Each structure stands twice: as structure tokens, then as C-alpha cells.
Amino acid sequence: MHHFALLDGVLHAEDVPLPAIAKAVGTPCYIYSAATFVRHYRVFAGALAAAGVPHLVCYAMKANSNQAVLSLLAHEGAGMDVVSGGELMRAQAAGVPGERIVFSGVGKTDAELAAALDAGILCFNAESESELFRLSAIAVEKGIRAPVSLRVNPDVDAKTHAKIATGASETKFGIPVSRARGIYAEAAALPGLKVSGVDMHIGSQITSLDPFGHAFQVLGDLLDALRSDGHAIDHIDLGGGLGVPYEVARPDPPLPEEYAALVARHANRFGCRVILEPGRMIAANAGILLTRVIHRKTGEAKTFLVADAAMNDLIRPTLYDAHHEVWSVERRPGEEEPVDIVGPVCETGDYLALGRPMPPVERGDLLAIMTAGAYGAVQASTYNTRTLVPEVLVSGHRFHVVRPAFAPAEQIARESVPDWIDEASAAAGLPEACAEERR
Numbered sequence: 001m002h003h004f005a006l007l008d009g010v011l012h013a014e015d016v017p018l019p020a021i022a023k024a025v026g027t028p029c030y031i032y033s034a035a036t037f038v039r040h041y042r043v044f045a046g047a048l049a050a051a052g053v054p055h056l057v058c059y060a061m062k063a064n065s066n067q068a069v070l071s072l073l074a075h076e077g078a079g080m081d082v083v084s085g086g087e088l089m090r091a092q093a094a095g096v097p098g099e100r101i102v103f104s105g106v107g108k109t110d111a112e113l114a115a116a117l118d119a120g121i122l123c124f125n126a127e128s129e130s131e132l133f134r135l136s137a138i139a140v141e142k143g144i145r146a147p148v149s150l151r152v153n154p155d156v157d158a159k160t161h162a163k164i165a166t167g168a169s170e171t172k173f174g175i176p177v178s179r180a181r182g183i184y185a186e187a188a189a190l191p192g193l194k195v196s197g198v199d200m201h202i203g204s205q206i207t208s209l210d211p212f213g214h215a216f217q218v219l220g221d222l223l224d225a226l227r228s229d230g231h232a233i234d235h236i237d238l239g240g241g242l243g244v245p246y247e248v249a250r251p252d253p254p255l256p257e258e259y260a261a262l263v264a265r266h267a268n269r270f271g272c273r274v275i276l277e278p279g280r281m282i283a284a285n286a287g288i289l290l291t292r293v294i295h296r297k298t299g300e301a302k303t304f305l306v307a308d309a310a311m312n313d314l315i316r317p318t319l320y321d322a323h324h325e326v327w328s329v330e331r332r333p334g335e336e337e338p339v340d341i342v343g344p345v346c347e348t349g350d351y352l353a354l355g356r357p358m359p360p361v362e363r364g365d366l367l368a369i370m371t372a373g374a375y376g377a378v379q380a381s382t383y384n385t386r387t388l389v390p391e392v393l394v395s396g397h398r399f400h401v402v403r404p405a406f407a408p409a410e411q412i413a414r415e416s417v418p419d420w421i422d423e424a425s426a427a428a429g430l431p432e433a434c435a436e437e438r439r
């Protein structure tokens with residue numbers, strides 16, 4: 001079942017026609033399907049349960065951290081993977097108990113480590129010796145021991161876009177597997193730490209099971225070694241990274257069920273609880289970006305559709321050459337022709353799709369940028385003093401604005417001009433030539 005589908009020739013989100021949302025909320029806006037979020041979570045967790053793997057799915061909220069989305073998943077029993085004090089605060093605000101939170105990231109500050117200790121989180125996924133020392137010291141001050149895993153870098157090629165591959169030895173992430181035993185021994189000797197797991201994450205939008213299989217093998221070997229060194233490992237965190245189908249014309253990445261079967265094959269050997277941190281898999285196809293065409297413009301050799309959404313709203317095409325399908329909300333009859341779908345931002349790289357075959361599209365038409373539920377709204381900015389677009393959650397016939405727009409007037413109102421600004425201008429002085437002229 002697809003929750004974004006044509007009904008009587010009009011694209012709907014669940015039971016709501018998209019033009020109705022455009023009318024009520026304006027464009028551009030992000031629109032999420034509650035049922036799709038829930039279904040994706042259940043497919044993941046269900047496949048592991050069916051395979052008899054003791055597990056916890058910690059949704060990687062960096063993909064989409066809207067409070068409504070988090071509340072929905074928390075209600076399903078999901079745990080959360082957080083990467084900042086801000087995300088930790090979000091997990092807590094959504095009612096996720098500490099024992100279902102893991103904390104990833106290369107740069108946790110003292111304040112963030114302390115907040116997570118106070119929250120009683122399940123595990124710190126540490127990424128350096130320096131972090132281990134700080135975490136131990138802060139835990140000792142609090143008179144507790146911090147549960148810790150080391151994020152190990154298995155040095156595999158995740159075969160994904162270079163900007164989102166994390167499992168090769170030249171990235172900033174994790175510690176090299178070759179040094180893991182030594183650093184685990186150091187961790188175990190620190191008074192504020194309790195070694196409890198092993199962690200990895202090799203990258204994102206991974207479209208083949210091979211890199212995962214390879215990495216699970218490396219982790220399994222390490223786990224055996226760590227146990228023989230006397231560490232009591234009670235869980236293994238396999239990270240996230242499973243890709244989603246962005247392109248109709250490309251072979252689909254493995255299904256969550258196939259991924260779960262691979263996890264299950266290794267789980268026996270691991271002999272402990274398995275934690276997974278899927279982000280994109282849960283969120284991507286649960287959301288779209290709705291935009292309206294402002295102008296249709298014919299260039300020398302091309303046709304441009306200038307949409308009201310731009311790279312500041314969805315940066316994935318610009319940043320990763322990412323492909324998002326674009327659908328007309330109400331398709332007009334006629335031949336397809338290739339067009340560039342661009343935004344109003346003053347950057348040549350501001351586009352949503354290039355050379356894309358589209359049916360006839362006129363000024364004023366609505367377009368849906370598909371598979372935009374993950375790494376969409378969370379990566380948006382107000383560049384060019386554009387509105388941070390609203391987010392809308394749909395369930396059945398209902399919809400709700402789960403984050404209102406952040407408009408230019410409010411952006412300006414948040415800034416502050418010091419009362420000495422005129423003096424600052426005088427204090428800057430004039431360059432010689434300029435001063436000459438003014439004499």
C-alpha cells in the first residue's frame with residue numbers, strides 16, 4: 001500500500017488531496033504520512049521479532065526530528081539514536097525513556113555527556129579515547145558508571161555517495177578496528193565507565209547487503225576477541241544505513257526483511273541484544289515536499305520550471321546529486337518533455353531536478369518532490385531570507401501543521417542591532433583615497 005497515491009487524478013497524502021493542504025497551509029510545505037512512518041517502523045521491528053532476534057530499534061532522529069514524528073514512533077515503542085544535546089532533549093520531550101536512548105557522534109561536549117548521564121541513557125557510542133576519558137571523569141563526579149560502546153570502524157566500502165560514507169578508515173568516524181582491543185582495555189580500566197557493547201555505522205543510502213555482511217563479520221570477530229579478553233558485552237549496535245528507492249528507473253535496494261534476515265544470520269553468533277539505528281528507511285518515503293510552479297521559462301536550449309521550493313528547503317540534489325522523483329499533483333494530458341526544475345535561490349546549484357522528463361506543467365501547478373521525509377526539513381535553512389517551510393502531518397482524513405513556517409518578519413525580529421551602530425561606522429575610519437575625496 002502506498003500512502004501517497006493518485007485518487008481520481010489528484011495526488012493524495014493518505015485520504016487528503018494535496019491541493020487542500022496547499023490551500024490551507026500554502027506552499028512550499030513538507031507533508032508526512034503518519035501511517036507510512038508507523039508501517040516502516042513495524043516492518044523493521046517486526047522482521048527482527050519474527051526472526052527471533054532480541055532487539056531494540058533506535059530511530060536515528062537526525063533523518064526527521066519533528067516532535068510529532070518522534071511522538072508517533074515513541075508510541076510504537078521505538079528507541080532513539082541521538083547525536084546532540086538538542087536531539088536528546090527532543091527524545092525526552094517525546095517521552096522516550098533513557099533506557100531506550102543511544103548517543104552517537106564524534107564531538108559530544110562535556111555538557112552533552114553530563115545531560116545524557118542525567119537522563120540515564122542506554123549507551124554512549126564513544127568515538128575516541130579523548131571522549132572516553134571525559135565521559136569517565138564526568139561520571140565519576142556524579143558517582144556513577146557510564147555504559148559505553150566503542151564505535152568501531154570496520155574499514156568497508158559502503159558503495160554510496162562519498163559525502164555519506166562513514167565506514168572507511170579515512171573518515172572522521174569511529175576508531176580503527178585494529179586498535180579496538182587496546183582501547184577497550186583502557187576503557188575497562190577507567191573508573192567511570194562500564195563497557196557494555198560494540199557499535200558500528202558504515203554509511204547511509206547503502207543499496208546492497210554486501211557491505212553490511214562484511215561489516216557484521218568483522219564485528220563478530222571483534223566480539224569474540226573482546227569476550228575472550230573478559231569484557232561483558234550485552235549488546236551490539238549495527239547502526240543504520242539501509243538505502244531506499246529514490247529512483248523508479250533504478251533497481252530497488254534490499255527490503256528491510258532481507259536486511260533483517262542478514263542480521264538474524266549473524267545474531268546467533270553475536271549472542272546478545274541487537275540495536276539498529278535506521279533513519280532514512282523509516283522516514284524517507286513517509287514524506288514529500290509540495291511546491292508550486294511560479295514561472296515557466298524557456299531558455300536557449302532548455303525549459304525551466306521555477307518552483308517556490310529551493311535548495312534551502314531540500315538540499316539533497318545540490319549536495320549529493322540526489323535524485324527525487326517529481327510528480328504533478330494533477331497531471332495534464334500531453335507529451336513528456338525534459339525540464340530543469342529550479343528554485344528562486346541565487347545559486348547555480350539551486351535545483352530540484354535536471355533534465356527531467358515531465359508531462360506538461362504550467363505556471364501555478366503543484367508538484368510533489370517525492371521521498372523527501374528524511375534529511376529534508378531537518379537540513380533546511382533560511383538562506384536568501386526565505387521562509388523555513390511548514391511541516392504537516394496527515395493521518396487518514398486529518399492533517400495538522402506540526403511545525404509552522406518561520407517567516408522573514410520573525411527572522412528579522414529575532415536579530416538585534418546594537419545602539420552604537422552609528423558610532424561603529426564612524427569608528428571604522430575611512431580608507432585614505434576615500435578620505436581624500438571627501439575633503
Ligand SMILES: Cc1ncc(COP(=O)(O)O)c(C=O)c1O
Pocket residue numbers: 060063081104105201203204205239240241242277278279280281
Ligand atoms: C551513527 C548513525 N546512526 C544512524 C544513522 C542513520 O542512517 P540512515 O538514515 O542511513 O539509516 C546515521 C546517519 O547516517 C548515523 O550517523
Ligand SMILES: N[C@@H](CCCC[NH3+])C(=O)O
Pocket residue numbers: 062164204205316320374375
Ligand atoms: N544527510 C544525508 C544523510 C546523512 C547521514 C547522516 N549520518 C542525506 O540526505 O542523504
